[in-house]
Amino acid sequence: MKKTLLASVLIGLGLTAVHAHAADNELNLYSARHYQTDEALYQDFTKQTGIKINRIEAKEDELLERIRNEGANSPADVFITVDASRLAKADELGIFAPVKSKVLEERIPAHLRTDNWFSYSTRARLIVYNKETVKPEQVQTYASLASPELKGKVCTRSGSHPYNISLGAALINHEGAEKTEKWARDLVANFARTPKGGDTDQIKAVAAGECGVAIANSYYLARLMNSTKEEDKAVVAKVGAVWPNQKTWGTHINISGAGMLKHAPNKAAAVKFLEYLASDSAQKYFADGNNEWPVVQSVKVTNPALEALGDFKADTLPVGDLAKTAAEAQRIYDRAGFR
Ligand SMILES: [Fe+2]
DSSP: OHHHHHHHHHHHTTOOOOOSSOOTTEEEEEEOOOOTTHHHHHHHHHHHHOOEEEEEEOOHHHHHHHHHHHGGGOOOOEEEEEOHHHHHHHHHTTOBOOOOOHHHHHHSOGGGBOSSOEEEEEEEEEEEEETTTOOGGGGSSTGGGGSGGGTTTEEOSOTTSHHHHHHHHHHHHHHOHHHHHHHHHHHHHTBSSOOOSOHHHHHHHHHTTSOSEEEEEHHHHHHHHHOOOHHHHHHHHHEEEEOTTTTTTOBOEEEEEEEEBTTOSOHHHHHHHHHHHTSHHHHHHHHHHHOOEESSTTSOOOOHHHHHHOOOOBOOOOHHHHGGGHHHHHHHHHHHTOO
């Protein structure tokens, strides 16, 4: 009865039915990643292992709510999402089980994993500027975005978005809460417009001249750089990109990552999947499919946009630490009116 109800709810949502008991060669994946190219990644896993993936895709909070409501009966084996603070928040809810894996320890750098969850790709939060109205020398650091000379020129997505909260969390870690609060206030004073839209919208607004400068994740810019659409090429032609903070702690990076759930019915398959995500072929999917950097250093990137963007010094703050200051970052943004 319970299963029928679950199945009908899932069918109502247009999702695959998943079972809470262990099934031969199946893996139940709860995913909050929002990239179409992930399909190829999951198919490759099935081809390599014979393990079928039942994927439930929804927004982060819905999935977490669901995992908690399902409790010990949850069919979820692996939870995969983007953003370090979100993963750490999920971890704080106690939903993950620790995974001890030599493969993961060897392949993923220590600062990009915790005992309970692992990063599989990185993206950088970079500064995009309009080549006609802003000089790259003016925007070499995150701090520079708050300088008076950029008054009325700065665009960004909402301050409550995890990408910006994680950036704030990194700033608190490196520069302290007080400095970060002043930065947030001065940043808001520099806004060209009230925050709206996603990172791609900010890049387009910079190209259009509505903003002089914006903060955006590297993969959105790389996606535009690799696009064959004329309108995207026109956007790319108008903008330049800076890796912020190269002379200090490096450019803030965020991650996508995954962990095995405490009540996973298919634990062996879950570990296989987590290890698969760190394999050469999976790492290439992240780089080629979604314009992210592989976490495994030996994997060569062949993505034209990533190659064009080149090397940079990335922040090496342990990703697990970002969550410790994320709530404070949000409070600071709220006080500063960065909404
Ligand atoms: Fe995104």
